[in-house]
Amino acid sequence: MTQPLARRLGLFDAVVIGVGSMVGAGVFASFAPASAVAGTGLLIGLAVAAVVAFCNATSSAQLAAQYPTSGGTYVYGRERLGEWPGFLAGWTFVIGKTASSAAMALVFAAYVAPAGYTELVAVLAITALTTVNYFGITRTATLTKILIAAVLTVLVVGVVLGVTGSSGPVDSELGSFIENGWYGILQSAGLLFFAFAGYARIATLGEEVTRPERTIPRAIVSALGIALVVYAVVALTLLSVLGPELLASSSAPLVDLVVTSGNSWASPVMRVGAGLAALGALLALIAGIGRTSLAMARQHDLPSYLAAVHPRYSVPHRAEITLAVIVCVLVLVVDLRDAIGFSSFGVLLYYLVANLSAFTQDAEHRRYPRALQVLGSIGCVVLIATLPASSIAVGTVVVALGVVYRVLRVRQLFT
Template sequence: MTTPPALARRLGVGDAVAIGLGSMIGAGVFAVFAPAAAAAGPWLLAGLAIAAIVAFCNATSSAQLAAVHPVAGGTYAYGRAELGAWWGYLAGWCFVIGKIASCAAMALTFAAYAAPAGWERPVAVLAVALLAGINLLGVTRTALATKIIVAVVLVCLAVVVAAGWASPAAPGGAQTPPGVGAYGVLQAAGLLFFAFAGYARIATMGEEVRDPARTIPRAIPLALGLAIAVYAVIALASLRALGVEALAASPAPLADVVAAAGWDAAQPVVRVGAAAAALGALLALIAGIGRTTLAMAREDDLPRFLSAIHPRTRVPHRAEAVIALVVIAIVAFADLRGAIGFSSFGVLLYYLVANLAAWRQGSAVRRYPRWLQAVGAAGCVVLAFTLPWQSVVAGVVVVLAGAAYRLIRLVAERRASAE
């Protein structure tokens, strides 16, 4: 009996950081500040700080777990190992469904910036197909493409920051007077968490990282720290240039920052940056969902057909192809650019399981104190259920549907084995 091919360990620290950073500094930076400012008002920076704290706690849990369980699947695998099969399944289900919605949103965001009017959906479909093809060539191609995209995006964001500080300061632009309730700040934090969730990609690809016990605990905090720094600088520049009210009302806030400085020639740079950021996020998302789908299929929590690994490129080619087809179908018929809240709900529940799993780990493998996991778990619950109510309702329905699917499958298996 031949051993099926496994994923190959080809990623170093730099590759892992690039994939995580590409996921976090994605299209969210060009869109998430407007709804967050609308929720938090002048307390936007407080919302950003809360999101960063919860993200840091979650990152330490993921790093601690990944060092002990260096396999594909991220929290799906950790939840199964530390808490039980049901916990792992719910984490994996929330991740896959939420991130598929994010893929569609990123594809449509790219097309909104890059496509001629009327061609947005065909261009979005083409982008998904192209990036899925890059991922199918092998994980090193994914890492290389992500590094190039991240470099382009960082240059474009540097232009936005320079414009923000060159423009006249908006009245009350960076001040935070009282007037917004705690609920609004927490809702903004939940929306902004969407921007920080990309470090999960490093953990979900744990089976492809060299020396994972050393590489992953270094790569996750490093990628998260860089992303927090970038988002903080962008938030300050945007508040200074536009002020809270204009930022909250803007459909393209970073483009408006450049316009406020009178840098009309830099407008195309922002469009290029937004398009590149969306591509980078989409590339890393497809890769991460593919690995979680692979792990779930190996345990029969998704169809076993999806557990195949290509013998030459060593990627889960069937899982990634099916994901691409699902995303293409959604992009062709639905507009999911407003899916930030839905995605945040699913990912916050995913990290709730990560924190609970890390809490269960013993002192022999513990890298961080338990209070960090307690703060992370509590933060995930609070932020998840202070998101816009539509996102919470949709998220709860999807979680229940996933639980029903697994329960039906288990009952059917028991009946089949009893016959």
């Protein structure tokens, strides 16, 4: 029997990890591609993504209270639906979030690295944050608190400068909310869902929070609500100051926000903030993927080598080191916008399993009505179907590779 993880995280720690996971990815990576497909309609897409995320969050909270162990929906799927649905959830989470880790490392490097050194700085960031995780989850929570405080401060500065420094909202350029059609709006919701996926990290830490049956549900809903408020304020400001066309073509929306509003002096501040946000997201991603990999390895759905827990620091050190090596390789080939679509594909499948699992829970463990799980399941399927074709194609191939691996493992061709 493998060594259990230590319960060291309280409610505030869990909320901070969730907010840090979401805000970094959403504010600095999702709005531009969402604007490209939906224009001003991304605001409707944001609302749709938030509704689906809320349904998924309540399912995750309900399940985490009954199964307070590492692994998130991988564990819930196995317990409620069977081994194959559990494997699908775990595999899609690991591959989607591994791609997200590479993307966040590249976002960090793109903002802070000198020209020509992007990949090197990205690798150094991955190495440094993996080291932080290696020495214990309490250090992860402490660093995340520092990062998210800095990021929220930078966002407040950017929004205030954008609103007060501009000539006013560019209403004539905003256009109709449905100008790009409902398909574009739903596609933007699928891309923006990438920004809400951070609350999953709280569920994957189920073996490390105190009083998990109470802490996890409260932390998930609280973190989601905080992130939604931040996204709505920033999205409205970006659209008002930049307009949908400039936002769609921007690789650094928050930098363009202060420049367009006549506050170019704040550009370095926005770049530092973006770098810190990416670091916060990457830090939480490494922690979450490592623990899901640990849970899968315990059940032999990943190599058993990854099931080790460090005897002193109580972390899945082999899983995290392996992840770091893979992500370092990915930063050489990953594209940020493609990574967002691919990650959304994997995470939406992950939450489809979560909703179906929560639907099967009995009255004793039920905290939310089944209607939310039905709505969440439908929402996941619709958003998957409207993602970019390339994301669906690549995601389908990678999922198929995972299925082939498990078939061979079940047949004991290898372990």
